Amino acid sequence: MSEARESVVQADKNRIVNEVMHLISVEGHSAVSVESVARALGEPVELIKQHYPTTAALIRASQPATLKVLDGVASERLQALEQGAGSRDVLSAIAESYFSFARSNPKLFYCFMTEHAFLDEELEASIVMDFQLDASLTLNVIAENAAALVAEVKGDEPSTDDVDFVILSLWAAVHGLSHLCTLGILRHLGKGMHRQLMDALLAMYFAGVDKALREPNQMVCSDKMGSLVAAAQDNGLRLEDVVDSAVRREIFLATREEVADNGAENLTLASVAERDGHDVAFVATLFDTPLTLLRQMEDECDEESYSYLVEGVRPMGEDANAIDGLIGMIGGYCAWAIDNPEAFDAIIFAASQSIIPEGESPTDPTAGMGKAYALEVQYFQRFFEEQGATADPWLTYRHVLIGWASVHGIAHMISRGYMHRVPLLAKVELIANQANITILGLLDTMTRK
Numbered sequence: 270m271s272e273a274r275e276s277v278v279q280a281d282k283n284r285i286v287n288e289v290m291h292l293i294s295v296e297g298h299s300a301v302s303v304e305s306v307a308r309a310l311g312e313p314v315e316l317i318k319q320h321y322p323t324t325a326a327l328i329r330a331s332q333p334a335t336l337k338v339l340d341g342v343a344s345e346r347l348q349a350l351e352q353g354a355g356s357r358d359v360l361s362a363i364a365e366s367y368f369s370f371a372r373s374n375p376k377l378f379y380c381f382m383t384e385h386a387f388l389d390e391e392l393e394a395s396i397v398m399d400f401q402l403d404a405s406l407t408l409n410v411i412a413e414n415a416a417a418l419v420a421e422v423k424g425d426e427p428s429t430d431d432v433d434f435v436i437l438s439l440w441a442a443v444h445g446l447s448h449l450c451t452l453g454i455l456r457h458l459g460k461g462m463h464r465q466l467m468d469a470l471l472a473m474y475f476a477g478v479d480k481a482l483r484e485p486n487q488m489v490c491s492d493k494m495g496s497l498v499a500a501a502q503d504n505g506l507r508l509e510d511v512v513d514s515a516v517r518r519e520i521f522l523a524t525r526e527e528v529a530d531n532g533a534e535n536l537t538l539a540s541v542a543e544r545d546g547h548d549v550a551f552v553a554t555l556f557d558t559p560l561t562l563l564r565q566m567e568d569e570c571d572e573e574s575y576s577y578l579v580e581g582v583r584p585m586g587e588d589a590n591a592i593d594g595l596i597g598m599i600g601g602y603c604a605w606a607i608d609n610p611e612a613f614d615a616i617i618f619a620a621s622q623s624i625i626p627e628g629e630s631p632t633d634p635t636a637g638m639g640k641a642y643a644l645e646v647q648y649f650q651r652f653f654e655e656q657g658a659t660a661d662p663w664l665t666y667r668h669v670l671i672g673w674a675s676v677h678g679i680a681h682m683i684s685r686g687y688m689h690r691v692p693l694l695a696k697v698e699l700i701a702n703q704a705n706i707t708i709l710g711l712l713d714t715m716t717r718k
Contacts, residue, residue: 289328297531301328442678449670477708481702488709502577581597581604582601582648595704600700607696
């Protein structure tokens with residue numbers, strides 16, 4: 270191929286990829302197809318297919334470009350650091366870059382995390398997702414400074430396992446907060462609140478990872494976590510246990526998938542009917558508006574997830590202390606995500622229930638919350654009380670949110686994110702690691718103002 274021809278081909282590819290990213294940013298990944306890109310560019314479908322023959326190929330092509338957007342945000346943050354900044358400052362800057370990227374590009378962020386058509390199975394099955402992009406500033410800086418942090422804490426040559434542990438646990442914690450603040454119910458909080466939560470999350474993370482590196486599995490080992498996850502999976506309620514009607518179950522399943530693919534704001538009765546195979550007029554006889562359907566789907570998911578939390582805690586025994594209760598709850602939360610990935614994503618998109626108590630009722634500190642989240646809050650509050658933490662309501666609220674975010678991040682990554690295809694045993698190890706860091710970090714930081 271001549272140099273001139275190569276230049277034309279590359280220009281075509283760049284135009285196509287830029288349009289794919291635009292479609293994702295504005296409408297979401299489900300808007301991308303060979304036909305939609307051709308239509309937007311005013312080009313024949315054959316030209317698009319010549320370079321990217323399928324939707325999967327188009328999505329895959331957008332990923333390196335998306336990573337460059339993240340690299341650009343990270344570069345600005347890193348340049349603002351003082352010369353000679355330590356590994357914690359650098360890793361914090363990268364974490365803040367990821368959060369900022371997610372908030373500024375919510376649909377691009379979601380596609381980047383959840384669309385796996387661009388990954389081959391061998392790559393996707395690895396624990397550390399190496400994009401094989403040597404030029405990525407973000408990935409290189411993370412790896413270098415994770416190794417420096419391990420060396421600082423342990424005082425010896427960092428092992429690959431320890432470096433991976435730092436990278437994945439930090440990514441999970443920050444991803445969880447980014448997901449909840451960008452697409453979940455925490456999106457309704459302001460920038461100032463988001464800033465406070467990020468600061469608290471990073472303080473918790475570094476306190477927890479320091480202790481976990483020095484003495485792994487202080488709170489829970491992988492074997493124990495595996496038994497908790499299994500208990501929740503074996504005994505948690507399924508959709509058929511919660512919803513008697515087979516027709517309503519079909520519609521709820523279609524709604525989960527539709528919301529997970531296209532977001533709650535785009536849900537229509539027609540889109541659910543088309544996915545489900547029912548006539549839209551029939552769906553309308555059961556649910557008068559999309560909002561009604563969304564709320565009932567949310568209630569159904571809440572009932573299921575609540576049962577998984579209860580079954581995760583049950584093996585700990587009736588006399589379990591609050592730490593053991595938290596560990597069981599983490600196992601149950603992640604088990605539900607693994608078993609119900611679309612529902613797990615859908616309930617985050619749809620979330621409308623309160624995350625703070627409604628009113629000042631001293632008899633019901635979780636009034637207005639969904640059952641699952643209310644149970645989480647109760648265990649966190651009991652945990653803080655048992656450890657003698659200050660009764661400051663804001664400190665409690667803040668630490669509930671960052672603890673939830675840290676666990677939510679690993680749950681999302683192993684159910685809908687890059688690690689959804691790794692073996693269950695590997696997922697359990699990741700859950701145990703995140704539980705250890707989260708609880709150890711909370712123990713250290715929950716009394717800080």
